[in-house]
Each structure stands twice: as C-alpha cells, then as structure tokens.
Amino acid sequence: MNEYKKIEEKWQKRWADEHVFEASNNSEKPKYYVLVEFPYPSGSGLHVGHVRSYSALDSLARMKRRQGYNVLFPMGWDAFGAPAEQYAIKNHIHPSLAVKENIKTFKSQIESLGISFDWSREFSTTDPEYYKWTQWQFLKFYEHGMAYKAKKDINWCPNCKTGLSNEDAAGGVCERCGSKVVQKEKEQWMLRMSDYAESLIDGLKDTNFAEKIKLGQINWIGKSTGAEVNFKIKDTDEKIIVYTTRCDTLFGATFMVLAPEHPILEKLKDKIKNMDEVIKYQKYAKEKTTFERTELVKEKTGVKLEGITAINPVNNEPVEVWIGDYVMMGYGTGAIMAVPAHDERDYEFAKKYNIPIIQVIEGGDIDKEAYTGDGIHINSGFLDGLNKEDAINKMIEFLKENNLGNEKVNYRLQDWIFSRQRFWGEPIPLVYCDNCGWVPVKEEELPVLLPDVAEYEPTDDGESPLAKITDWVNTTCPKCGAHARRETDTMPNWAGSSWYFLRYMDAHNDKDFASQEALKYWGKVDWYNGGMEHTTRHLLYARFWNQFLYNIGLVPNSEPINTRVSHGMILGANNEKMSKSKGNVVNPDDIVNEFGADTLRTYEMFIGDYEKDAAWSTDSLKGCRRFLDRVIRLQNKLNDKDGYTDEVIVHKTIKKVTNDILNMKYNTAVSSLMILTGAYEKEESITKDDYKVLLSLLNPIAPHITEELNEQNKLGEMLAKMPWPTYDEEKTISNTFEIGVQVNGKLRGSIITNEGESNEEILKKVYELDNIKRNIEGKTIIKEIVIPNKIVNIVIK
RNA sequence: GCACGUGUGGCGGAAUUGGUAGACGCACUAGACUUAGGAUCUAGCGGUUAGUUCCAUGGGGGUUCAAGUCCCUCCACGUGCACCA
Numbered sequence: 001m002n003e004y005k006k007i008e009e010k011w012q013k014r015w016a017d018e019h020v021f022e023a024s025n026n027s028e029k030p031k032y033y034v035l036v037e038f039p040y041p042s043g044s045g046l047h048v049g050h051v052r053s054y055s056a057l058d059s060l061a062r063m064k065r066r067q068g069y070n071v072l073f074p075m076g077w078d079a080f081g082a083p084a085e086q087y088a089i090k091n092h093i094h095p096s097l098a099v100k101e102n103i104k105t106f107k108s109q110i111e112s113l114g115i116s117f118d119w120s121r122e123f124s125t126t127d128p129e130y131y132k133w134t135q136w137q138f139l140k141f142y143e144h145g146m147a148y149k150a151k152k153d154i155n156w157c158p159n160c161k162t163g164l165s166n167e168d169a170a171g172g173v174c175e176r177c178g179s180k181v182v183q184k185e186k187e188q189w190m191l192r193m194s195d196y197a198e199s200l201i202d203g204l205k206d207t208n209f210a211e212k213i214k215l216g217q218i219n220w221i222g223k224s225t226g227a228e229v230n231f232k233i234k235d236t237d238e239k240i241i242v243y244t245t246r247c248d249t250l251f252g253a254t255f256m257v258l259a260p261e262h263p264i265l266e267k268l269k270d271k272i273k274n275m276d277e278v279i280k281y282q283k284y285a286k287e288k289t290t291f292e293r294t295e296l297v298k299e300k301t302g303v304k305l306e307g308i309t310a311i312n313p314v315n316n317e318p319v320e321v322w323i324g325d326y327v328m329m330g331y332g333t334g335a336i337m338a339v340p341a342h343d344e345r346d347y348e349f350a351k352k353y354n355i356p357i358i359q360v361i362e363g364g365d366i367d368k369e370a371y372t373g374d375g376i377h378i379n380s381g382f383l384d385g386l387n388k389e390d391a392i393n394k395m396i397e398f399l400k401e402n403n404l405g406n407e408k409v410n411y412r413l414q415d416w417i418f419s420r421q422r423f424w425g426e427p428i429p430l431v432y433c434d435n436c437g438w439v440p441v442k443e444e445e446l447p448v449l450l451p452d453v454a455e456y457e458p459t460d461d462g463e464s465p466l467a468k469i470t471d472w473v474n475t476t477c478p479k480c481g482a483h484a485r486r487e488t489d490t491m492p493n494w495a496g497s498s499w500y501f502l503r504y505m506d507a508h509n510d511k512d513f514a515s516q517e518a519l520k521y522w523g524k525v526d527w528y529n530g531g532m533e534h535t536t537r538h539l540l541y542a543r544f545w546n547q548f549l550y551n552i553g554l555v556p557n558s559e560p561i562n563t564r565v566s567h568g569m570i571l572g573a574n575n576e577k578m579s580k581s582k583g584n585v586v587n588p589d590d591i592v593n594e595f596g597a598d599t600l601r602t603y604e605m606f607i608g609d610y611e612k613d614a615a616w617s618t619d620s621l622k623g624c625r626r627f628l629d630r631v632i633r634l635q636n637k638l639n640d641k642d643g644y645t646d647e648v649i650v651h652k653t654i655k656k657v658t659n660d661i662l663n664m665k666y667n668t669a670v671s672s673l674m675i676l677t678g679a680y681e682k683e684e685s686i687t688k689d690d691y692k693v694l695l696s697l698l699n700p701i702a703p704h705i706t707e708e709l710n711e712q713n714k715l716g717e718m719l720a721k722m723p724w725p726t727y728d729e730e731k732t733i734s735n736t737f738e739i740g741v742q743v744n745g746k747l748r749g750s751i752i753t754n755e756g757e758s759n760e761e762i763l764k765k766v767y768e769l770d771n772i773k774r775n776i777e778g779k780t781i782i783k784e785i786v787i788p789n790k791i792v793n794i795v796i797k
Numbered sequence: 798g799c800a801c802g803u804g805u806g807g808c809g810g811a812a813u814u815g816g817u818a819g820a821c822g823c824a825c826u827a828g829a830c831u832u833a834g835g836a837u838c839u840a841g842c843g844g845u846u847a848g849u850u851c852c853a854u855g856g857g858g859g860u861u862c863a864a865g866u867c868c869c870u871c872c873a874c875g876u877g878c879a880c881c882a
Contacts, residue, residue, distance in 0.1 A: 212801060212877095219800070219878060226882080244882060257882090300880080326880045336882045344798090345880055412881060536877080606822070608809055613875095620809065622835095623822050633837095668811070671821035678821090740817030745863045747817055748849065771849060785862050791816045795862050 004596025004628075008704040012114055020720050021065075021116040023072040025506065025518055032069035033522050034061045035501055037530035037538075038076045041102035042083055046109040047578070048586050048604070048616065053529050053567045055601040056610060056666055058115045059700035060527060063661050065116075066700075066724035072522060074504040075110065075117040077103050077124035080131075081493040082160065085424035089456045095424045096450075099126055109589060113597045114703050116720070121507035125426075125496030130503060132447035133513035134496055135429040137549070138418075139440045142430070144552060146192045147418065149438070153261075154417060156184035161462065162421045163188055183286060186462055188419040189428055189489060196544050197221050197411040199558075203543060208563040216536045217543075222412025227396055229337060229405035231256060231310040231319065238267060240310060240321070243332030243410055246339065247399065248391035251380040252360035253337040254350070255320040256310055257302060259329040260285040265305075273306040278323065285325040300326050300349045313404040314395075315381065320355060332410055344370045361388070416541070418491060423456040423465040425490030433477035433484035442478050448486070464488040497538060498545035501525050501560060516556075525561045532566045539564065565664060568613040570604070575615045586616050598702035599625040605666035605701055624670075628705055630677055631698065635713050639685035648734045649679050650693055654727035657697045666701070673698050688715055696725050741766050742793040743775045751792070759786045766792050 015021060036057050039050060061073035079099045088095040103124060110117070123130050141147040155164040157174035163186060164174060201221055204214045226245035233239060240256060258264065260282045269275055281303045302324030310319040319337075326345055327336055340350035340357040347370035350357055357366060360380045364371025377383040382398070383391045399405035419428070427448040429441040441448055451472040456465050466472060466488040477484040499513070506518035530538070539561075546560040571577060572584025579585065591600045603624040608614040644650045653676045660669035676694055680686045692715040699706040699719040710719050735755040740747050749772055751765045763784060766772055772794070779796035786792050 215801065216877070222878085222881065224881065242882080246882080327882075328880080331881050338882090343882075345882075348880095410881080412878095532876080606809090612803085614809070617809070617823070620823050627822085629836095667809090668821080671811075674821055738817085742817080742863075745861095746849095750817065775849095783862060785816095787816060787863095791863080793816080793862050 002594065002596060004598060004705065005593060007708045008112070008114060008592075008597050011704045011707045012111060014707075014718075015114075015116070015720065016119075018718075019120075020718070021061075021073065022118050022120050023074075024070055025521060027070040029068055029070040031522055032061075032064045032071045033524070033526045034064065034071060034073045035504075035525045035528045036075070037528075037534060038078050038497070038500060039106065040078050040081060040083070041099065041106040043087065043098070043102055044580075045105050046588050047570075048588050048591070048600075049531075049567075049570045049578075050110075051113060051588050051600060052570055052604045052607075052610075053531075054110065054113065054115045055604055055701070056567065056664065057527070057529050058601075058703075059605065059661050059666065059669075062116055062700035062703065062720065063658070063724055065720070066722060068723070072121075072504065073117055074121045074507070075115075075119065076122055076500060076504070077106070077126075078493070078497050078500070079103065079124045079126040080425045080491075080496055082422070082424070085422060085456055088424070092454045094452060094454070095456070096126060099124065112592050113588070113601065116703070121504050123503065123507055125500065126424075128447045128449055129508075129510065130500075131426040131496065133503070134426050134491065134499070135441075135446050135448060136443065136513065137499065137545075138426075138491065138495070139429060139443070140552060140554070141191055141548065142440055144548075146195075146548060147189055148192070149187050149189050151185060151187050152190070152417070153183045154186050154188055156182050156186070156462070158182060161460065163417060163419055163462075184462065186419075188417050189487075191416040191418050191544075193416040193544050194411060194413055196547055197223065197413045198409075199547055200413075200540065200543055203547065203559045206559045207561060209539075209561075210565065213535045213539070213564055213566070217540055220413065220536050220540060224410050224412075226408055226410065227392075227399060227405055228333065228408040229313060229399060231313060231337065233268070233321075234309040234311055234318070236268070236271065238264060240264060240335050241333045241405075242335045242337045243408060244337055246342065246392070247395045247405070248377065248380075248383060248386075248388055249339040249342050249360050250312070250314050250337065250395060251377075251383065252339040252341050252358045253312055253319060254340060254356045254358055255322055255338045255346075257322045257324045257327045257336050257338055257346075257349070259327045259334040260323045260325055261329050262323065262334050264335075265323070268305070268308060271307050274303070277303050278305065281323060300324060300345065300352060302326075302349065302353070304353070313402075314398070322349075322353075324349065330414065331412065340370065341366050342370055342372055344372065346370070416544075418495070419489035420492050421459075421462055421464040421488075422490050423450070425492065426495060427466065428487040428489050428491060430487045431475055431477060431484040432487065433480060433482055435482055436477055436479045436484075438487075439477055439479045439484070445478070464490060466490070494538065494541045498541045499549070501528075501542070502546075502549075502555065513554075520556050524557050524559065526563065528561045528564045530564070530566055532568075535564065535566050566611065568609070568611050570607070571613055571615045573616050573618070578616075584616075591621065595621060595625050596628075596705075598628055598705045602628065602670060602702050606670040608667055610664045610666055627670075627674055627677065628702060630681065631694065632705065632709065634677065634680055634686065634691060634694070635709055637680075637683070637685045638688055638691055638713065641687045643687060643689055644693070645683055645686055645690050646679065647731050649676060650690070651727040651731040653697060654693065654725045655729075655732050658724070658727070661700065670701060673701075688713070692716060693725050695719065696722060737789045739789065740791050741769060741772060742791065743772065744795060745793060748772055748775050753789070755789070757788070759784075759788075762786055762788070762792060766794070 034057050036053050061071050065071045084095040084098050087098045157164055159177045160174060201218055224245055226243060227247040228241050228243055229247060231240045272278055302322045305321045308321045310321050312319050338346035340346040341359040342361055358379060359366050361375040361377055363373055363375035374388040377386050377391050383394060396407050429446060429448045430438050433439055451469050453469055473486050475484055475486055502514050505522040506514035509515055546555060547558050549555040550558040574584055576582055603621040606624055653672050656672040657669045680690060695706040695710050696719060707719050716722060737753050738750055739753055741749045741751055749769045753762050776796050781794060782797050783795040
C-alpha cells in the first residue's frame with residue numbers, strides 16, 4: 001500500500017467519526033444544495049467517469065462549506081431496472097441481493113475517493129421505505145386524474161418483453177438491448193405529461209440551466225403553432241380535421257392524407273370502394289416499426305380512398321383522400337392537408353401518384369421541387385398579394401369566422417407510458433375489483449412490497465412476471481372487500497429518480513416523503529450535475545413530477561433545480577468510449593491503490609474542459625502525482641516569518657481558485673495552484689502562511705494530503721473546518737507590468753511600466769528601445785496608442 | 798434535412814472577453830547530481846530565418862491602431878432531434 005493511501009484512509013475515518021460533512025436541517029447558516037446524479041450501481045463497479053463529476057462537485061461542496069454555508073451534498077442509489085433483474089433471472093436469486101452487493105462495492109469505492117457526501121442521508125430507490133413514497137406519489141397522480149389506463153399501440157421490445165416509452169424507444173430500437181421495437185396493443189398506465197407541455201417550457205425561465213440544456217428540453221417538447229382545419233366529406237356528415245402550420249396554403253391543398261390507422265376509416269368503410277386494398281395497406285403499415293416508417297430514404301407509399309371526396313373549405317373544390325404511412329397517428333390529428341407545391345413530402349407523393357399541384361406562393365420552380373419559402377400569395381382568393389405571416393393570420397380569422405377551424409398549438413411531447421412488464425420495479429399500487437374497478441391501495445398498506453420469489457422471467461404474452469405469482473396477485477378490494485387482483489405492471493426506472501432529490505432533504509422520515517419544513521428549508525437544488533445523456537429526459541420527468549407536486553401543494557417550488565451542469569465523458573486512452581470489449585477501461589480502484597485518490601482527483605479536475613469529453617492519459621496522471629509530491633516537499637522550506645512572501649501571487653491565486661471552482665473551470669484552478677507551487681519553489685524559504693494558503697486552496701481538490709500536511713506542520717485546525725481564504729481585490733494587482741510594444745500591430749519589444757505612470761513616461765521608455773528606434777527610423781509616426789498596463793502600439797507610415 | 802456545438806504546437810489544453818497567442822501539464826531534447834535512475838534539479842521545446850526576420854489559432858474575405866476573440870462566407874468533425882404536417 002502506498003503512503004498516500006494510508007493517509008487517505010486515516011482522514012476518511014476522521015471525517016466520518018467527526019461527522020464533518022453531515023448537513024443540518026436546522027441551521028442559522030445559509031443553505032446550499034449540491035447534487036450529483038445518483039448512480040445505477042452496476043456490477044462492473046465505479047467508472048472513472050463517476051470520479052470526474054463527484055470530484056468536481058465535491059470541490060464545490062467543500063469550498064461552500066468553508067465559505068459558511070450549510071451544504072447538503074447527498075448520495076444514494078438508483079437501483080431498480082433491467083441489469084439487476086437479468087442477473088437475478090440468470091442466477092435465480094432475488095435482485096435485491098445483487099443490488100445489495102453492488103451498492104456495497106460502489107460505496108466503498110466512493111469512500112476511498114474521499115468525496116464529502118453526507119452518508120447519513122443515503123438510500124436506494126429499491127428500499128421499501130423509499131418506494132413506499134414513490135407509490136404514494138403515484139396515487140396522488142391517480143387521485144388527481146393524472147394517471148389513467150389506456151389501450152395503446154405501444155413500443156414493444158420483443159427481447160426484453162416489455163413496453164417502452166417513446167423516449168426509451170428512440171430511433172426505433174430498445175434502449176436497453178438494442179432490439180428492434182415493434183408495435184403492440186396493450187393496456188398501459190399513462191401519466192398526463194402532455195398537459196404540462198406548456199408549463200414545462202414556461203418553467204425554464206425560472207431555472208438557470210445552460211442554454212443548450214434548455215434548448216434540448218424545448219425541442220423534446222416540440223411546440224408548434226398552427227391551425228386545425230375541418231374538411232367535410234362529400235355526401236356524408238363526417239369531417240376530417242387536419243393540423244397544419246401553413247394554413248395560408250390552403251388554396252393549394254389538392255389532396256389529404258390520413259394515417260393508416262385513422263379511426264374515420266372504420267366509419268367510412270361502407271363508402272370506400274377499395275376497402276380490401278385499404279386493409280391490406282393497414283396491415284403492411286402495422287408490421288413496420290416506427291423506425292422503418294420514419295426512415296427518410298424510403299419512398300412514399302399510400303392508397304387512395306376510392307369513392308371518398310373531401311371538400312376544400314375555402315374554395316369548395318373537391319379534394320382526394322389518401323392514406324399513407326408518412327402521416328403519423330400520434331402527432332396532430334393524424335391527418336394532413338397536402339399542399340404539394342409548398343411541402344417537400346406532399347410534392348414527392350403528388351408526383352408519384354399524379355395528383356394536381358397548384359402553386360399558391362410566388363417563388364421557386366415547382367416543376368422541379370416544392371417551394372417552401374416565403375412569398376406573395378397567388379391563386380388564393382382573399383389571400384392574394386399577402387406574405388406568409390399576414391396570410392396565416394388572415395386565414396385563421398377566416399376559419400374562425402366561418403366555423404371551419406381554429407388556431408391550434410401542438411406538442412410532440414406525449415403522455416408518459418408509465419407501465420413496465422417487469423419484476424424489478426415499484427409495483428403500481430392499485431387493485432382491480434370486478435365491482436369497483438380500479439381501486440388504490442390504502443395509504444396505510446403501502447408500500448406494496450415485491451414478493452420474495454426466485455423466478456423473474458417475463459411472459460411471452462406481455463404480462464409482468466408478477467402475474468404468475470398468484471399469492472401475490474390475489475387480494476381483496478380495499479373498497480368493498482370482494483376478491484380483487486393486484487396490478488402486476490411496475491413503474492419505469494425513471495420513477496424513482498424523478499423525486500429522489502426531495503427525499504434527501506429528510507431522508508428517514510416515515511410519516512411523509514419529506515416534511516414540509518425540510519422541503520421549505522432546502523428549497524431548490526442549487527447545483528445539479530449529471531451526464532449529458534440525462535439532460536433531456538430525466539430532467540423533464542423530474543420537472544414534470546415536481547410541478548405536479550407543486551400544483552397539489554406538496555412542494556414549495558414549481559421548479560426543483562436552479563443550475564444544471566453536465567460533465568463530459570472520460571474516454572479511453574485511444575479516444576474511444578471505455579468498454580470491456582475494447583480493453584480500454586480504467587478501474588479507479590487500481591489508480592487509487594497505485595497513485596492515491598488525491599492524485600486521481602487532481603488529474604480528473606486537470607484533464608480539460610469539464611463539459612467536454614477527454615481521453616485518459618496515465619502519463620498526465622503521473623504529472624499530477626508529481627505536482628502533489630512537490631507540494632509535500634515544500635514543507636521542508638518553511639521559515640519562522642509571518643504573512644505572505646509575495647502578496648500579489650497569493651491573492652491572485654485565491655481569487656482564481658475561488659472563481660474557477662464556482663465556474664467549473666477546475667483545470668485552470670489546478671493550473672493556478674501549480675503556478676503558486678512553482679513560485680514557492682523559487683523562494684529561498686516560505687512562511688507558514690504561504691504554505692497554509694496553498695494547502696487550504698488545494699484542499700477541495702486533494703483533501704487528504706492537504707489535511708495531513710496541515711496537521712503535520714501544525715498550521716491550524718482541520719482544513720475541512722477552516723474558513724475559506726479570502727482575497728483583497730487591490731492586492732491581486734501588481735504595481736509593475738511588463739507590457740508589449742508594437743509597431744503597426746507587430747510586436748517589437750517590451751517595457752516595464754509602473755501603476756499610474758503617465759503616457760509620456762511610458763512613451764519615453766518605448767522610444768529608448770533599440771528595436772523600436774530601428775523600426776521607426778525614417779518613418780512618420782501617425783498615432784501612438786497607449787493602453788496602460790496592457791500594450792503600446794506605434795502606428796507609422 | 799433542421800437545431801446546437803467544436804476546430805489553437807507532437808498531445809491534453811490556456812488566453813483577464815478586442816490588447817505580448819501557446820499559461821499549466823504531458824511527451825520530447827540537452828545538461829547536472831548519481832553505482833543506477835522510470836527519482837530530483839537546470840535549460841530548451843509552433844514553424845522559419847543571418848536576424849525580435851517572416852509565417853502561424855480549419856480555409857477565404859472584411860471591420861480595427863490592434864482579431865484566436867467581432868462580421869460575412871466556405872470546409873471538416875461532433876452531438877441531439879428527425880416524414881412533426
């Protein structure tokens with residue numbers, strides 16, 4: 001065991017024994033809530049990527065504590081989900097056992113890094129004491145009509161045998177196993193997340209997320225403003241409602257396209273002459289996965305509904321009606337008006353099936369392609385002569401007045417499919433009674449525990465493994481006492497992580513998910529770090545969940561998080577994502593054992609821009625170890641003097657490190673400490689104050705070795721409890737400057753100037769430089785630019 | 798296709814927001830100390846030149862006394878969303 005490791009274990013124990021990092025729920029100090037995403041404790045153990053974000057936020061938490069804040073910096077485990085279940089299936093043991101083991105490993109790994117987590121608030125989403133409240137909150141959704149069961153064509157993973165949310169099936173493949181997702185009709189519990197679309201956009205203004213994170217949220221919600229237009233079907237009472245963002249082109253609508261599964265087809269089936277063909281096409285479309293349907297390269301297909309004609313509401317012209325799989329039932333109304341002259345997709349379709357194309361906006365060459373730009377409207381009756389924006393407004397007025405349609409906002413965000421056909425998740429706490437229908441489990445009966453069995457295989461018919469456990473399924477109705485059956489679906493992995501940050505505020509409360517006092521005291525998460533891959537979905541789910549709790553009066557803020565940051569990945573030395581198969585995985589344990597946790601932490605802070613990916617380099621890591629060794633050696637040159645040997649560099653460094661930690665510029669914080677160390681090395685000897693301030697500033701990054709050096713040299717109390725150094729702005733500025741001297745913008749020399757020196761004095765020095773004399777010889781000086789403390793530029797001709 | 802990012806030495810990356818480009822570290826070279834060094838110290842380290850000479854921040858153009866930084870344009874790479882009507 002290396003010397004570093006011994007020291008590290010000593011201090012880890014000391015901090016724990018003295019409860020140094022435990023936050024208080026009633027403190028006079030201002031609060032500060034620092035949060036890192038809790039990990040999924042996988043079997044492969046901690047990744048060096050975890051170390052990066054934990055170290056980074058640890059340095060923030062440690063600094064904030066020393067600046068006088070009551071800091072909450074908790075850690076827990078997001079442990080429901082497929083991997084633990086897969087492991088359980090294979091080995092016929094309960095997933096909770098595997099989870100327990102993995103948590104143990106993860107925790108000891110994190111502890112060996114000396115991260116200042118408040119372990120007194122630790123929990124796992126799989127603890128019954130925790131998921132009781134996840135279930136309780138689900139019942140709140142249910143009580144408020146926000147949870148409902150619906151038969152839906154859902155994304156189905158035939159390999160995992162489970163339903164997936166749209167989010168989990170992005171790209172048409174199962175996020176977990178990569179299998180092709182197919183459509184399957186199933187009853188699913190849904191949360192009315194789409195009701196919150198507008199408020200999820202709106203709430204972003206109350207956050208301090210990075211612009212690109214806000215944008216990710218906005219794009220995912222996918223708001224679009226347009227209009228719904230009613231098209232009557234000739235010789236029937238039926239109408240088809242379409243959604244369009246370009247109602248100004250209505251005069252150019254020559255056909256309509258319905259999604260193949262559009263419900264109106266059923267109503268019109270007697271009138272459709274080619275129903276055989278239609279049914280055949282519907283089958284064809286259904287067999288395809290969403291992914292194949294949305295493949296861009298694919299040629300458009302469709303079937304004309306023979307015998308059906310719609311009427312264009314603005315000019316009463318007949319309009320052909322088609323079905324085509326390029327129209328999705330899940331967006332808008334599942335029907336579009338097609339304007340081939342001004343929409344690329346409609347253009348392609350019209351060309352293929354020889355449907356008339358009418359240009360209604362000037363511009364482009366519609367013999368070749370659709371024109372989608374702005375322009376003057378033509379062939380458009382009362383819109384003629386208007387541009388796009390005016391035409392849209394006028395058309396909406398017209399539609400409203402004539403009862404033909406309305407303005408309409410649409411969102412891509414859909415309701416959250418909340419059912420999973422899995423064993424290892426929170427059971428949905430409802431029972432079905434033949435008399436009473438769905439009935440919530442009584443609050444005092446929560447949590448609905450997962451049964452203790454040994455078979456976890458999902459069934460082929462799409463039921464949860466829980467369905468086979470009849471002892472568990474059979475129960476009595478909480479309302480009427482008759483025989484009833486438990487819901488066997490469980491919640492998605494995202495459920496437990498949607499509110500865990502609230503639980504940390506009052507982690508062991510058995511009366512409530514957290515007391516109102518605790519929720520009020522801690523308020524929002526001040527600083528939340530996580531991976532870029534979670535910035536859209538997890539954040540959206542958590543915000544939705546919290547907004548709902550806010551609306552029913554259970555939490556004090558509608559937005560739960562103030563600042564959100566995300567770290568870049570640590571890649572393998574070959575610049576590729578670390579993976580076992582590529583053999584480029586670095587195990588943090590090995591690094592801690594060989595070089596020490598402080599070295600690893602310092603290196604990962606120094607590795608580069610925190611938000612960007614960075615490749616691992618053991619050579620650079622060694623450089624950081626060398627740096628710490630140099631800091632250790634400095635203790636041999638302490639003298640008996642007081643104060644700082646060089647005030648300017650010390651105050652500058654305090655300022656730099658303080659601001660850099662706040663601004664996530666950890667790499668330059670480390671670099672400025674290296675510079676300070678280098679400056680000390682050049683001195684004959686340094687004072688204890690010099691040394692102490694270096695250790696003090698380095699402490700949030702390399703906490704163990706700095707504590708040890710501080711103690712051994714009797715510099716003062718434990719650094720973790722020592723107030724953070726402050727700087728004096730005036731003392732950060734030196735009173736002499738070496739500034740560059742340019743001639744016509746080209747550097748020709750440099751001079752030393754003093755603070756407050758006049759331009760005349762400066763220029764006098766400039767013209768004494770040989771190289772300046774040489775360069776201006778025989779030329780006319782046009783201008784002399786003197787920027788004090790920065791630069792001099794002589795313009796000549 | 799749309800949106801957002803990013804392009805700086807051999808490498809990771811700095812640059813007080815328009816003011817001496819390459820901080821800091823790695824790698825490398827030479828030297829010192831040494832039985833030895835993969836320890837430590839000292840010096841050097843973008844290219845080029847006789848030269849503090851000239852050229853250099855993806856390419857081209859522009860604004861300015863001054864551009865890595867601002868504007869226009871093109872190129873390359875990355876990420877997200879994707880037939881969104």
